Amino acid sequence: MSCPICGLETKQAHRPFCSKRCADLDLAKWLNGSYSIxxxxxxxxxxxxxxxxxxxxxxxxxxxxxx
Structure with a gap:
């Protein structure tokens, strides 16, 4: 499985992301409304x-x- 933010291989500790950084970037997108329809x-x-x-x-x- 690849990270939805950067495409690298995911790490079990941060799944579905590869790192805490990518997880935090995803959270920021949710919080600022980037994922809104x-x-x-x-x-x-x-x-x-x-x-x-x-x-x-x-x-x-x-x-x-x-x-």
Whole structure:
């Protein structure tokens, strides 16, 4: 089995990766959203925008206005 990050042979201690470095690189990709699949569903887009607006309002200390 080869490492999904660099292609080298995997090591049992870090399986399915060849090293801790490749395992950490994979984790970083998960955490920063590199593995996400974009959605074209309008409802998903609306929900995402609403979440961003709420987060911005919360950090600014104000409540979002209702439309």
């Amino acid at each position: 974009p959605s074209d569903n309008p409802e998903d887009v609306e929900n995402a925008l609403k979440e961003v607006e709420e987060a911005e309002a919360k950090s600014a200390g104000t409540l979002p206005t209702q439309h």
